[in-house]
Amino acid sequence: MGDHGVRPRRRGEELIKAIHDAVLEEVVEVGVGRLTMEGIGRRAATPRTTLYRRWSDPVEVLLDALYHQHPVEEPNPGADDLRGDLIDALRLMVEWALSPAGRAVAAILTDPKSAALMSETLFERVFANRGGTFTRTVLQHYADRDRFPAELLTPVVADIGEALVTKRLIDTGTPPTDEDLAAIVDQAILPAIGFGPRA
Amino acid sequence: MGDHGVRPRRRGEELIKAIHDAVLEEVVEVGVGRLTMEGIGRRAATPRTTLYRRWSDPVEVLLDALYHQHPVEEPNPGADDLRGDLIDALRLMVEWALSPAGRAVAAILTDPKSAALMSETLFERVFANRGGTFTRTVLQHYADRDRFPAELLTPVVADIGEALVTKRLIDTGTPPTDEDLAAIVDQAILPAIGFGPRA
DNA sequence: AGAATTAGATACATGAATGTAGCTAATCTT
DNA sequence: AAGATTAGCTACATTCATGTATCTAATTCT
Numbered sequence: 302m303g304d305h306g307v308r309p310r311r312r313g314e315e316l317i318k319a320i321h322d323a324v325l326e327e328v329v330e331v332g333v334g335r336l337t338m339e340g341i342g343r344r345a346a347t348p349r350t351t352l353y354r355r356w357s358d359p360v361e362v363l364l365d366a367l368y369h370q371h372p373v374e375e376p377n378p379g380a381d382d383l384r385g386d387l388i389d390a391l392r393l394m395v396e397w398a399l400s401p402a403g404r405a406v407a408a409i410l411t412d413p414k415s416a417a418l419m420s421e422t423l424f425e426r427v428f429a430n431r432g433g434t435f436t437r438t439v440l441q442h443y444a445d446r447d448r449f450p451a452e453l454l455t456p457v458v459a460d461i462g463e464a465l466v467t468k469r470l471i472d473t474g475t476p477p478t479d480e481d482l483a484a485i486v487d488q489a490i491l492p493a494i495g496f497g498p499r500a
Numbered sequence: 501m502g503d504h505g506v507r508p509r510r511r512g513e514e515l516i517k518a519i520h521d522a523v524l525e526e527v528v529e530v531g532v533g534r535l536t537m538e539g540i541g542r543r544a545a546t547p548r549t550t551l552y553r554r555w556s557d558p559v560e561v562l563l564d565a566l567y568h569q570h571p572v573e574e575p576n577p578g579a580d581d582l583r584g585d586l587i588d589a590l591r592l593m594v595e596w597a598l599s600p601a602g603r604a605v606a607a608i609l610t611d612p613k614s615a616a617l618m619s620e621t622l623f624e625r626v627f628a629n630r631g632g633t634f635t636r637t638v639l640q641h642y643a644d645r646d647r648f649p650a651e652l653l654t655p656v657v658a659d660i661g662e663a664l665v666t667k668r669l670i671d672t673g674t675p676p677t678d679e680d681l682a683a684i685v686d687q688a689i690l691p692a693i694g695f696g697p698r699a
Numbered sequence: 700a701g702a703a704t705t706a707g708a709t710a711c712a713t714g715a716a717t718g719t720a721g722c723t724a725a726t727c728t729t
Numbered sequence: 730a731a732g733a734t735t736a737g738c739t740a741c742a743t744t745c746a747t748g749t750a751t752c753t754a755a756t757t758c759t
Contacts, residue, residue, distance in 0.1 A: 310725050310736055334533035334612055339716050348737055355716070385652075410670060411529060411610035412531055453697055457664060457680075457687045464663035465656060467670075488656045492691040498652055509706055509755050536743050547707055552748070 311347075316462050318353070320345045320367035328363055333412040337364060363405065370402040383449075386439045387486045388479070395476050396437040398466070401461040416463040435488065436462040449494045458493045465489060510546075519544045519551070520565035524600040527562055533697040535562060562604065569601040577641035582648075585638045586685045587678070590661050593634040594675050597665070635661040637691065648693045657692045664688060 311319060323345035328336055330500040336359035342349045356362045378386045396402045437459040465485045469477045477485075489499060510518060522544035527535055535558035541548045554562045577585045596602045636658040643650040665683045668676045676684075690696060 312726065312734090312736065316736075332531065332533040334531040337716060338718090348739090349717085350719085351736060352737080357617075381558075408611070411606070450697070455683065457683045460664060460667055461660065461688050464667035465659060467667060468663035471666075476740085480659050482640055484654065484656045488654050489660050489688065489692050492694075492696050493688050495691075495697045497691050497696040498649070498694045511704085511706065511756065515706075536746060537748090547709090548747085549749085550706060550710085553705080 304413075313449070316347065316351075317355075320347065320362065321369055324359070324362045324366045325405050328408050329401065329404045331407050333360065333363070336360065337350070338362075342442070349374075367405060369401060378439045380497065383439070383443050384486055386442075387436055387462065387490055389484050390435040390439045390455055391466055391477075391485065392483045393461060394466055395470075398470055402488075449496070453494045458490075461489050461493060478486070508574070509545065513549075515546065516554075518547065520568055521536045521562065521600075523558070523561045523565045527607050528600065529602045532559070532562070532607050535559065537561075545591075565577070566601060566604060577638045582638070582642050583685055583690065584643050584659065585641075586635055586689055587681050589634040589638045590647070590665055590676075590681045593662060593665055593679075597669055599674055600672070639689075639693070657689075660688050660692060 320341065324336070324339050327340050329342055334397050338349045340357055340364055341359060342352055352362065356365065383385065402414065440454050440459060443449060444454045462485055466477055466482070469481065502589065509621065518542065522540050523535070526539050526543055537548045537558055540558060540561055540639045541551055551561065555564065584688050638656060639653050642648060661684055665676055665681070668680065
């Protein structure tokens with residue numbers, strides 16, 4: 302005995318990946334406000350000194366981790382099925398929002414100390430490319446093909462689906478079911494682009 | 501000289517009010533995660549010892565402060581003006597969301613450590629009574645009077661306005677203008693209850 | 700006026716995170 | 730195999746918040 306748990310020493314890419322994973326887990330559990338080098342190091346099983354060699358503070362580690370996240374699948378409007386494609390787009394959004402990166406971004410955006418972070422490249426690089434473009438991509442596709450009047454695709458309309466899914470995530474903390482998503486599409490998005498109940 | 505800033509000593513109600521104000525400011529600036537007795541006391545200009553006499557930890561102070569907030573004006577559908585009343589309801593919501601209490605609630609709801617707090621009475625006492633019932637009140641009023649088919653007033657539809665306003669607040673950090681609110685009403689809420697564009 | 704409350708001030712031991720420094724040994728490069 | 734990198738370990742002084750305890754003096758109550 303004696304060599305209880307001797308593990309090959311991690312370096313470079315491998316070590317960094319472990320640290321990235323650690324920050325994302327940590328921020329979800331503890332929030333941006335309480336991120337510490339100590340906590341990140343503990344979770345990644347690496348000494349703080351190693352962290353300081355690369356990053357100057359916990360938020361830097363977090364941002365670095367976000368930049369290196371795998372991009373999320375983009376909505377890809379396929380057959381001639383507007384309703385189905387919208388539901389799929391929202392499903393992708395839910396998936397992203399529940400991923401480590403999604404939850405980390407949520408933690409950042411809602412943290413009082415993040416005003417400074419937002420204005421950085423973070424917003425364009427992470428949020429604008431993803432959170433904002435799930436149903437919009439699909440709607441644009443069908444508007445371009447004259448399936449509904451393009452002038453109805455306003456910024457407000459493009460936001461309806463994401464806004465309702467976000468609200469549900471915040472309110473209940475649980476992901477919307479497929480029926481929930483269908484209800485959102487049928488009762489909110491489709492009426493706004495002309496496929497609604499007649500008064 | 502000598503009596504630089506001698507202030508009458510605060511007691512009871514008055515002191516508690518000052519502390520309540522302090523927590524709400526503090527949580528907005530720093531988040532729930534980083535609330536400390538130290539910080540609250542500093543901001544209220546009272547020693548920590550005074551805080552410990554009444555509350556056991558910072559979150560207790562915060563909850564107490566929220567319970568004692570002035571209730572928000574309720575939407576009060578008036579003349580026969582569905583569109584105008586909806587806009588007013590959203591305007592009330594924005595007002596509430598930007599108040600100290602509103603921002604504090606947002607900070608709590610979005611903090612990772614708040615899972616325990618949510619399930620408490622907080623949700624029913626603070627959020628369900630306010631955040632959830634701005635446009636719903638108005639819509640219910642008009643549905644009851646058969647201005648549109650009551651079966652269209654689903655949970656999803658009742659959430660559309662609040663969801664879009666919330667999204668804007670999160671995305672841009674600035675309150676929506678009156679034109680923004682009107683756009684939300686015209687392009688998202690009204691179509692969902694049958695006053696929409698025809699495809 | 701005298702007694703009861705209760706805010707304000709000070710002190711202290713404890714624990715967590717910080718940022719820095721220096722050493723050791725594992726892994727990679729040539 | 731030898732040298733260069735770089736992760737892992739230990740240590741340290743500093744700072745900040747924690748709870749608790751004790752004393753004082755201002756305010757309120759009777």
